Every structure is written in C-alpha cells, then in structure tokens.
Amino acid sequence: MAKKIKIRASLKNDVTTVKAIMTHPMETGSRKNKESGELIPAHYIQAVIVSLNGEQVFNADWGTGVSKNPYLSIKIKGGAVGDNVALTWKDNLGESETAETKIKAK
Amino acid sequence: MEITRRKAIKGASLAALALSSSGLMKTALANATAFDSTDYSESLELFLGDNELSAGDIKIKAPEVAANGATVPIEITSSIEDTQSISIFVENNPRPYIATFHINPRIEATVSVRVKMRETSNIVAIVKTDAGHFVAKQSVKVTAGGCV
Numbered sequence: 001m002a003k004k005i006k007i008r009a010s011l012k013n014d015v016t017t018v019k020a021i022m023t024h025p026m027e028t029g030s031r032k033n034k035e036s037g038e039l040i041p042a043h044y045i046q047a048v049i050v051s052l053n054g055e056q057v058f059n060a061d062w063g064t065g066v067s068k069n070p071y072l073s074i075k076i077k078g079g080a081v082g083d084n085v086a087l088t089w090k091d092n093l094g095e096s097e098t099a100e101t102k103i104k105a106k
Numbered sequence: 107m108e109i110t111r112r113k114a115i116k117g118a119s120l121a122a123l124a125l126s127s128s129g130l131m132k133t134a135l136a137n138a139t140a141f142d143s144t145d146y147s148e149s150l151e152l153f154l155g156d157n158e159l160s161a162g163d164i165k166i167k168a169p170e171v172a173a174n175g176a177t178v179p180i181e182i183t184s185s186i187e188d189t190q191s192i193s194i195f196v197e198n199n200p201r202p203y204i205a206t207f208h209i210n211p212r213i214e215a216t217v218s219v220r221v222k223m224r225e226t227s228n229i230v231a232i233v234k235t236d237a238g239h240f241v242a243k244q245s246v247k248v249t250a251g252g253c254v
Contacts, residue, residue, distance in 0.1 A: 015214065026222075030200060057212045063141035065196060065204035065222050067177040073218035074207075 005099035009076075009085040010106040016079035017106075018050060020072050020087050022097070028064040045070060047090045052076055053083055081105050146195065146202040153193065153203060153232070154239060162186050162240025164231050175223040175248040182217055184233045184240075189215040191234045198227035223248045 007020040022045065029042025042064060050058040058074055072087075079085075081103050088098040143149035167181040182192050192215065194204040199222065207217045221229075226247045233240045 028201070028222075052212075057210070058208065060205060060207045060217075061141075062205045063203050064201055065194075065199055067220040067222050071179075071218070071220045073181075075214035075216055077212055077214060 003099070004097040005087060005089070007085065007087050007099045007101045009079070009083075009101050009103045011079055011081055011103050012106040014078060016052075016076040016083075016085070016103055018072075018074050018076060018085055018087070020099070022048075022070050022072075022087075022089055024069060024089070024091065026064065026066060026068045026070060043091060043093055045089045045091045048072060049088045050074060050076075051086045051088075052079060054086075079103050140203045141201065143203065144200055146197045149201070149203040150195065153195075157239045159232065159239050159241040162233055162242060164192075164233055164240060164242035166229055166231050166242055166244040168229055168244055168246050170245075171247045171249060172223060173249050175225070175250055177220045178223050178246060178248070179218065179220050180229060182231045184209070184215040184231075186215075186233050186235055186240055188235045188237070189233050190236070192217055193232040193234070194219070194221065195230040195232070196221060196223055196227050197230060198223075198225050200224060 004023045005020055009016050009018045024045055025043055027040050027043040029039065031040045032038065033040055044064045045062050048060045048062065049056055057076055083103045084100055085103060086098055086100040088096060090096045140149045140152035143152055163185040165183045168178065172178040184192055189209045191206050191208050193206040195202045196204055204221050205219065209215045223246060228243045228245050231242050
C-alpha cells in the first residue's frame, strides 16, 4: 500500500521549507457513484498539524474544497539539519496519519 | 446524514450562543458552519461575524487559466504585520470556504496548497490580524471543472 504521507523538509537561508503530499480521497459528499447513483459519503481531512522537534508550529482547518491527495507547503523560520519535522492529519471519520522526516540541507 | 450533521452543528451553535460566553467556542462552531455553507456571502458572514474586511497587502499566486479545476495550485503570501491566519475562499464553489491556515511567529506567512474549482471564479484570501481582517482576490479561469 502506498505511503499515506510523503514529506520533505529542506533548510536554506535559515528557512525550513516543508512540503507534503497526503494520500486522501477528499470526498465532498456531493459526488455520486456513477454505477449505483448513490451519494459517496463525505470523507475529507479537517485538520493538519506540523511540529518541529515535537513542538507544534503550525495547524490548519480544512473543508472539502482542498484537492484530492492534498499538497501543502509551509516555511518554518529557522530549524537545523537533522531536526525532526512531523505532519499529522485528521479527517471527518476520525482517521488520522502521521509522518516524520529529518531536515536536510538544500 | 449530511443534513443531520448540519442540523446538529446549527443546533449546537445556537445552544452555544445562548448558553456560553466563550468566544473561542463561538469561533469554532461558526467555522464549522462556514465550512458547510453553500453560499459565498453566507459563508463569509459566518466566518467574519461582525468583523469588516479591508484591502491588504496579500499576494495570491495562481494560474490565470486552470486546465484542470480538480487541482488548482495556489500560493498565498501575506505581508501584513502580525498575520494570525490565512483563509481561502473560492466564490463560485458549491462550498466556498476552503481552508484556514494558522500563522504564528515561528513560520512565514506563506502557504501553498491545491484547491478544487468547479468553474471560473475569484480566489479570495483573507488575512486575520489584531488590527482587523484584510482581503485580496484573484480571478482564475477554469476550462474543465473539478468534481466539487
């Protein structure tokens, strides 16, 4: 099974750029199954949290309008090569995933 | 199921307004209903409450023409001092309120994300600070709508 979150963190000019792609359907709840005609239930990420060395530095609230398999990029001030960056998402069905990476020099 | 959830949120919101004086509680519930709203003006009203919008130094980087509305890359950068959050709305989407990104002194006031767009629309970026709410807009022409 494909990894649910791909995450990269790179340090350049004292700024750590975090880029992540989350594998998630981001169903709006308005789409219909083409064969059965039934509505596909909403299933989307509602919260994203990014932490640096275990300390939360960023969070976001999402609705259904973020694209499928969401991409997110943010810039953390500072950080050092080897520091731990973690990203967690939580969806409307109570599912959750976390992925971690170490900051690399760019 | 969706209707029940909406009713539940609206009910809870009214109860909270009646019973609780907690500002945080109100904001959280107002945000939940703003996300559910299917009308741009209504979602904006739910999001802003009594706050007014003024034009601000916000840069929206988005394609002029998006061939695929299912995934439109946008980057929003706020040059406004003490930016606390960046929120995105797509005016013509069935649910216009897309997301809010909470900014703090440890990160730069810039985010990149991909959004769904049903049709040609303005992308609206709203920045919240202690000094008020600021707004910027940019039009994106969509040639093939995303399933929103």
